Amino acid sequence: MKKNRLSSSIDIRNAIFSEVAIGILANTILLLFHAHNFLLEHRPKSTDLTIGHLALIHIVMLLTVAFMATDTFGSQKTWDDIQCKLVVYLYSSMRGLSICATCLLSVLWAITLSPRNSCLAKFKLRPSHHNLYCTLFLWVFNMFINGSFLLSTIATPNVTSAHLLRVTESCSLRPVIHFLRYLQFALRTIQDICLLGLMALSSGYMVTLLYRHKRQTQHLQSTRLSPKASPEERATQTILFLMSFFVVMYFLDITVSWFSRMLWDIDSVRMCVQMLVGNGYASISPLVLISTEKRIIKVLKYIWVRWH
Structure with missing residues (x-):
């Protein structure tokens, strides 16, 4: 029984670190590509900054996951309060920023597609620094609503208590005063409902x-022809798939979080399952976005040919 548990623990550990490694690599490629477009291209796309920002958020998020997984799987060095507070606070903030940036990407692409006579057309003329202001606001807001983690996260190596929720082997969350708990819950719930609603509308x-x-294309062209989808259509389909995938992973993460607390008494099993599910979007979304960028695929093919 102990041997089977050890084997499954090793399998889960390898799965988590593989997911993190793939996610960091894919997000780094995506970040470099869109940072190059935004900084050096004469006319960058309106979504370059947002996609680059989303990739940066996921890189930081996955790096913190790697630290948490290292501690969960028996690092010999235990963490102190400052390390625990920093890692847990950073991870929770990045998770909040991930849904914000995903929603912003959906809204920006809906604005880009909108016809000239629509009410959204006037937003096309807004300069890119407005997106930068919006991004800065999202960072400040998420840092604020996750501030209670700085108070509730403590280092608890080799401590077991029914009042503590273990996050890693070294870190746990302790109960905080009701006002802060309810305030954080209310702000996060309002944010998530508003952002999910905006994603649904866009x-x-x-x-x-x-x-x-x-329908217009079918009118203009013969039904015998099968016209290829335009780049805008392909990009729209990709973003719609991304939104659907995010929503599925979001609710799956919530479901797993609730059920894991009821089904598993072993904290390490619960934490590992939540890590795998909770970071699926951060690891897979860059691969979906890269698949639509022909220039990235050409560069990767060239590198592959040169190395082989």
Whole structure:
């Protein structure tokens, strides 16, 4: 029994570190590509800054996951309070920023697709520094609503208590005063509901635009022809898939978090399962976005040929 548990623990550890490694590599490629476009291209796309920002968030998030996984799987060096507070606070802030940046990407692409006579057309003329201001606001807001983790996170190596929720082997969350707990819960819930609602509206708007464009295309061209989808259509389909995937992973993460607390008494099993599910979007989303960028694929193919 002990041997089987050790074997499954090693398998989970390898799965987590593989997921983190793939995610960091893919997000780094995505960040470098869109940072190059935003800084050096004459006319960068409106989404370059947002996609680069999303990739940066996921890199930081996955790096903190790597530290947490290292501690969870029996690092010989235990953490102190400052290390625990920094890692847990940074991870929770990046998770909040991930949904913010994903929502912003969905809204920006809906604005990009909107026709000239729509109410969203006026936002196309807004300069890119408005996106930068919005990004800065999202960072400040998320850092604020996750501030209670700086108070509730403590180092608890070799300590077991029913009042503590273990995060890693060295770190746990202790109960905080009711006001802070309810304030954080209310702010996070309001943020998530608003952002998920915006994603649903922008996604529905993009689906409507795609449907109208498809009908117009069928009118203009013979039904015997099968015209190739335009770059805008392919990008829209990718972003719609990304939004759907995010929503699925978001609710799956919530479900796993609730069920794991009831089904598993072993903290390490619960933490590992939550790590795998909770970071699936951060690892897979860059691969989806890279698949639509022909220039990135050409560079990767060139590197592959040169190395082989």
